Amino acid sequence: MSDVMQSVRFSSLDLPNRFALAPMTRTSAEPDGTPNDLMAEQYEGYARGGFGLIITEGTYTDNLASQGYANQPGLTNDAQVAGWRRIVERVHQAGSKIVAQLMHAGAQFQANRFQDHPLAPSAVAPKGAPLGLYGDQAAWQVPTIMTDDDIRAAIDGFAKAASNAKRAGFDGIEIHGANGYLLNQFLSTHFNRREDTWGGSLENRLRFVVEVVRSVRAAVGDDFPVGIRLSQATVTDPDYQLPEGEAGFRRIVEAVRDAGADFVHTTDGAVDRPHLVDSDQSLASVAAGVDGLALIVNGGIDETNHMDIAARFPGALLAxxxxxxANPDFVQRLKDGKEIADLDFAMLQPKATLSNERAWRARQGA
Ligand SMILES: Cc1cc2nc3c(=O)[nH]c(=O)nc-3n(C[C@H](O)[C@H](O)[C@H](O)COP(=O)(O)O)c2cc1C
Structure with missing residues (x-):
């Protein structure tokens, strides 16, 4: 059996193999953000399907501006903690570990129960159109510029949500620093036009990210896995590139490590495809060269390339x-040498909900 199927120590977690479920938003929680049985069934299914580590969908962190989608789950109150606890228990019973992805939408804001307009580093809307998979909004709003108090409240929200995740029994935290959500907006020269200490130079644009990592680390203590997901691309702008290129990305990875992260999760268009402005390396390759961090790599991993990627990134998890x-039992199928299906996007139409997936599967079986 390939090395990727061997048990592995990742951060302080013992995992049965090196496959992780990538975080995927399904907007299927109760309207008040409480996780439900359908979600539990889904996550348990991925654990039974062989994924050693489950990373949850992006989960909102406060009752202010962090929620971005209707029916997105949160980690802000006892009912949500109880809902997640049932999911965590079912994943554990199936033999896998599970980390919570904590997310603040910032400008990528389609629906929020607590306020009707987004808060973001600057009054700059995302490129492109809102995601039809998650709502019917026709256009992005131009966000309100965050004050210092708003920024502090958002950092505090991450810390409280991280404590709630620990209370729910999660095995760790993944901070969503990728794909154009709030942390990524602070890093991005498209979104962040600030001229105060939160904008301008890379060190200033990094400040919010570093503060979130520090506050989450302080909230959960030293012996609890904390990581961060990083990308260049955003959900509506696949072409964005960090102007500081390879050295800039390396600096970001070192800064989050020094702030208390013990793993980094890179997401590239493809794990080995270069996209940095001045480099022939992918984000995954740059992060792999930084000492003192565990690594998760993501982007285009499939049945044909996973062995090569596992060999290229020794010890890393493959998300x-x-x-x-398309194959909730992807890992088991690989082990059994069974056929692997491609994703039929009709499964996520008209919205990417679990009930639409269920209806699609019923139609396939009929
Ligand atoms: C339906 C869907 C929902 C997603 N939701 C999230 C999310 O909540 N958080 C996140 O970091 N990435 C999210 N992603 C991105 C995936 O985690 C992953 O990075 C992307 O699909 C590329 O990996 P792949 O080539 O293996 O599909 C989502 C992707 C899809 C298809």
Whole structure:
């Protein structure tokens, strides 16, 4: 059996193999953000399907501006903690570990129960159109510029949500620093036009990210896995590139490590495809060269390339997104030498909800 199927120590977690379920938003919680049985069934299914580590969908962190989608789950109150605890228990019973992805939408804001307009580093809307998979909003709003108090409240929200995740029994935290959500907006020269200490130079643009990592680390203590997901691309702008290139990305990885992260999760268009402005390396390759961090790599991993990627990134976890949606038992199928399906996007139409997936599967079986 390949090395990727061997048990592995990742951060302080013992995992049965090196496959992780990539975080995937399914907007299927109760309207008040409480996780439900359908979600539990889904996550348990991925654990039974062989994924050693489950990363949850992006979960909102406060009752202010962090929620971005209707029916997105939160980690802000006791009912949500109880809902997640049931999911965590079912994943553990199936033999896998599970970390909570904590997310603040910032400008990528389609629906929020607590306020009707987004808060973001600057009054700059995302490029492109809102995601039809998650709502019917026709256009992005131009966000309100965050004050210092708003920024502090958002940092505090991450710390409280991290404590709630620990209370729910999660095995760790993944901070969502990728894909154009709030942390990524602070890093991005498209979104962040500030001229105060939160904007301008890379060190200033990094400040919010570093403060979130520090506050989450302080909230959960030293012996609890904390990591961060990093990308260049955003959900509506696949072409964005960090102007500081390879050295800049390396600096970001070192800064989050020094702030208390013990793992980094890179998401590239493809794990080995270069996209940095001045480099022939992918984000995964740059992060792999930084000492003192565990690594998760993501982007285009499938049944044909996983062995090469596992060999290229020794000890790293391989996070699988679309192939897992199409094959919740992707890992078991690989072990058994069974056929692996491609994702049929009709499964996520008209919205990417679990009930639409269930209806699609019923139609396939009929
Ligand atoms: C339906 C869907 C929902 C997603 N939701 C999230 C999310 O909540 N958080 C996140 O970091 N990435 C999210 N992603 C991105 C995936 O985690 C992953 O990075 C992407 O699908 C590329 O990996 P793949 O080539 O294995 O599919 C989502 C992707 C899809 C298809």
């Amino acid at each position: 699988v997104g679309k192939k897992a949606l």
